[in-house]
Amino acid sequence: PIGVIVGVAVAGFLMALASLFIVACLSDRGKKQRPPMRKRGTMVVPGPAASPSDTNSYEFTGYKSCFTYDELVGITGGFSAQNVIGEGGFGKVYMGSLGDGRRVAVKQLKVGGGQGEKEFRAEVDIISRIHHRHLVTLVGYCVTENHRLLVYEFVSNDTLEHHLHGEGLPVMDWPKRMKIAIGSARGLTYLHEDCHPRIIHRDIKSANILLDKAFEAKVADFGVAKLTNDSMTHVSTRVMGTFGYMAPEYASSGKLTDRSDVFSFGVVLLELITGRKPVDSSQPLGEESLVEWARPLLVDALETDDFREIADPSLECRYSKIEMRRMVEAAAACIRHSVTKRPRMVQVWRSLDVDGGSTDLTNGVKLGHSTAYDSGQYSADIELFRRMGFEDDLDTAEYGLSDEGEPGPGSGRQRQQRTAAGR
Structure with a gap:
C-alpha cells in the first residue's frame, strides 16, 4: 500500500511539472511572436489574417513610418519639378529616396477636400493594414495642418x-x-x-x-x-x-x-x-x-x-x-x-x-x-x-x-x- 501511494504521488508530481513546462513554453512563444505595439516615430498595425479567398495574401506586421514634412522635403529634393512623376485630380506624385536607398513615390494630396486630420489618420490606419503582393504597399504618411501626404513603394516598370x-x-x-x-x-x-x-x-x-x-x-x-x-x-x-x-x-x-x-x-x-x-x-x-x-x-x-x-x-x-x-x-x-x-x-x-x-x-x-x-x-x-x-x-x-x-x-x-x- 505504501509503494502504491508513493508511486501515485511521484506520478502526480511529474505530471504537474510537465504541465508547468508546457504552459511556460506557450507563454514564451506568444511573447516572441507578438510584435511590439509602439515605437517612436512609427505607427504599428497588425497584418491581416489568412485570406479566406485563398488569394495568396501575406501577413505583414512591419512598421509604417510617420514622416515629418521636412523629411519628405528632403526625400523629394524639395518637391522639385524634376522629381514629378505624375499628376492627377488628387495631387502630384514625386519620386524620392529613403535613407536606406529604397525609392518611394510620395503622393501629395490636395488639401481642402473636407477631410480632417482625424479622418485622414483613420484612412491611413485602414490602408496600412493591407498587404498583398499584387497591391502597392504603403510605406508611410505625413499629416500636418496644411499637408496630407502618402508614401508608397516605387514600382519600377511603369503601368x-x-x-x-x-x-x-x-x-x-x-x-x-x-x-x-x-x-x-x-x-x-x-x-x-x-x-x-x-x-x-x-x-x-x-x-x-x-x-x-x-x-x-x-x-x-x-x-x-x-x-x-x-x-x-x-x-x-x-x-x-x-x-x-x-x-x-x-x-x-x-x-x-x-x-x-x-x-x-x-x-x-x-x-x-x-x-x-x-x-x-x-x-x-x-x-x-x-x-x-x-x-x-x-x-x-x-x-x-x-x-x-x-x-x-x-x-x-x-x-x-x-x-x-x-x-x-x-x-x-x-x-x-x-x-x-x-x-x-x-x-x-x-x-x-x-x-x-x-x-x-x-x-x-x-x-x-x-x-x-x-x-x-x-x-x-x-x-x-x-x-x-x-x-x-x-x-x-x-x-x-x-x-x-x-x-x-x-x-x-x-x-x-x-x-x-x-x-
Whole structure:
C-alpha cells in the first residue's frame, strides 16, 4: 500500500511539472511572436489574417513610418519639378529616396477636400493594414495642418497603360498579358473579399495597374478609395472614376458597389485582349467606346471559338486559344449591363487562373442574352457621363498622362520614369 501511494504521488508530481513546462513554453512563444505595439516615430498595425479567398495574401506586421514634412522635403529634393512623376485630380506624385536607398513615390494630396486630420489618420490606419503582393504597399504618411501626404513603394516598370498604348514600344506578348490579368484580379479580390470593411477601388484602369521588372501586376490607388460596409453600397457625393471604365448604372444611381469595380476590370481585360483604348476618338463613328464595339464580338467569338476578330492584331494570333477563351469569357461576364448578373471579383480571378480552380461565370445568363439593356441605352449613359464632367474633372492625367496617352503638364522628362505608386 505504501509503494502504491508513493508511486501515485511521484506520478502526480511529474505530471504537474510537465504541465508547468508546457504552459511556460506557450507563454514564451506568444511573447516572441507578438510584435511590439509602439515605437517612436512609427505607427504599428497588425497584418491581416489568412485570406479566406485563398488569394495568396501575406501577413505583414512591419512598421509604417510617420514622416515629418521636412523629411519628405528632403526625400523629394524639395518637391522639385524634376522629381514629378505624375499628376492627377488628387495631387502630384514625386519620386524620392529613403535613407536606406529604397525609392518611394510620395503622393501629395490636395488639401481642402473636407477631410480632417482625424479622418485622414483613420484612412491611413485602414490602408496600412493591407498587404498583398499584387497591391502597392504603403510605406508611410505625413499629416500636418496644411499637408496630407502618402508614401508608397516605387514600382519600377511603369503601368499597364504605358505598355499597351505607349508609342514605339514592343508588343506585349500574350503570356505577359495573362499574367497581368491574373495578378491584378488577385489583388482586387483581396480588397473585395478579405478586407474588413471591404474596399471598393472606384477607379480601376490600366493606368492604375503598375508592373515590376518581371511584369507582376500591382494595383495602385486603392489608398484613396472609399470604404463600404458589407451591407451597404456607397453613394458618391462627387463623380469618381475615369471616363471609359465606369459602369453604366453609376450615371443614373450614383451608387458604387464591388460590381462597379468588376465592370471596370472587364474594360481592362478588353484592353488586354484587343490592344485598344477604352475610348478612342480615332476609331470610326460608333466604335469609339471599347465596350460598345467589343460586346457583339465577344459573343461571336465565344459562339464560334474564333477569336481573330477581337484579338489584338499585333499579337498575330500568337496566343493560347484556351487562355484567350478564358479571358474573353471573363470580360464578357464583367461588362454585363445587369449589376446582379456580373460575377464577383473572386469568380473572375478563379476563371482566369487555373490554380484558382474552375468557376462558372454564367450566373444564369445565356450567351448573348446578358440583359435587356440595349446599346442605345448604353450610348445614352455615355453621353450622361460626358455631361457629368468626366473628361474635365477626373484623375485621367495622372502620372503625366492624358486620356489620349500623351504626356500631360508637369511630366517633363520623367515620362519614361513614370513607374511610381500612390497616384
